[in-house]
Amino acid sequence: MSGNFWESSHNQQWLLDKQDLIRERQYDLGILTEEEYQKIFIFFCNLIQVLGEQLKLRQQVIATATVFFKRFYAKNSLKCIDPLLLAPTCVFLASKVEEFGVISNSRLITTCQTVIKNKFSYAYTQEFPYRTNHILECEFYLLENLDCCLIVYQPYRPLMQLIQDIGHEEQLLGLAWRVINDSLRTDVCLLYPPYQIALALILEGLHTNPVKKEN
Numbered sequence: 001m002s003g004n005f006w007e008s009s010h011n012q013q014w015l016l017d018k019q020d021l022i023r024e025r026q027y028d029l030g031i032l033t034e035e036e037y038q039k040i041f042i043f044f045c046n047l048i049q050v051l052g053e054q055l056k057l058r059q060q061v062i063a064t065a066t067v068f069f070k071r072f073y074a075k076n077s078l079k080c081i082d083p084l085l086l087a088p089t090c091v092f093l094a095s096k097v098e099e100f101g102v103i104s105n106s107r108l109i110t111t112c113q114t115v116i117k118n119k120f121s122y123a124y125t126q127e128f129p130y131r132t133n134h135i136l137e138c139e140f141y142l143l144e145n146l147d148c149c150l151i152v153y154q155p156y157r158p159l160m161q162l163i164q165d166i167g168h169e170e171q172l173l174g175l176a177w178r179v180i181n182d183s184l185r186t187d188v189c190l191l192y193p194p195y196q197i198a199l200a201l202i203l204e205g206l207h208t209n210p211v212k213k214e215n
Contacts, residue, residue, distance in 0.1 A: 005193070009149035016074060016190045027077045042185045043123070044069065044083045049181075050119055051091050054111050055103060059181065064152045065094035066184045072145050074190055081138060085130050088112050089138040097150045105132040155180050159198035166202070176201040 005011055028037055045066050052062035068090040072081075088108055095103050113128045143150075159180065163172050179201050183189065188197055 003151065005153050005195075008151055008153065009147075010151060010153050011193065013147065013149055014071060014190070015193060018187075018191060021074055021187060021190065024075055028079075040078065040083070041070070041073070044087050045185045047084075047087050047115070047120060048091060050115050051088060051111060054115055055091070055095075055107070057091070057095060058098070060154060060156065061094050061098045062091075063154050063156075063181070063184055064098055065090040067152045067154075067189050068094060068142065068146065070184075070187070070190055072142060076145060081141065084124070084128070085134055085138050086142065088130075089135050089142055092135055093139055093142060093150070097152075105135065108135065153194045155183075155194040155198040155201070158195040159201065162198055162202055172202060 025037065032040070048065050048069060049062055052059075052065065065087075069083075069087060072086060072090075073083075092103055092108055095101065109128070109130070109132060112130070116124050116128045156177070159176055160173070163176070166172070176198070180197065183197065183201075192200075
């Protein structure tokens with residue numbers, strides 16, 4: 001991805017203050033506990049991950065879809081749009097933004113139906129209720145709420161650059177990459193710049209698994 005992070009909408013508009021995030025969630029937290037609220041987001045982030053894997057998307061596309069999902073609800077209540085509709089809409093939009101190639105509408109709907117039936121039936125006893133027209137309508141609403149700020153800088157690139165500079169790629173990359181994926185279930189992507197997330201994961205990896213010095 002080209003461009004300057006410091007001049008991007010990601011840096012200027014979508015690095016949020018924690019207190020602002022808490023304030024925007026007050027309506028939902030009047031109904032749900034903080035733990036319940038976070039569990040809902042973990043559930044739908046997992047759904048986005050599974051959808052992406054079933055559609056054979058790159059992890060970069062899945063991560064961008066997850067960030068879109070979290071950005072929307074950072075400024076909206078869960079009651080604004082059913083998360084079950086927004087999740088595949090985020091995947092649909094992210095596939096275009098990341099230039100993966102547009103997913104056909106029929107394939108997306110079929111995959112949603114299969115995933116809900118086979119992997120998330122413990123939460124949904126009925127079939128996936130949405131169709132192509134719902135996804136397309138929701139996409140416009142998502143674009144409006146994101147203020148058309150669609151370029152997302154992920155920690156993967158700075159992670160690889162920093163690890164190459166350190167010179168211990170094999171020992172750190174796999175662990176740090178997995179932790180970045182896990183961090184998408186949290187608010188980290190809304191609160192911190194990608195290079196800072198990458199650096200924190202490298203430091204944690206070095207602390208957890210110290211690199212052996214060569215003789």
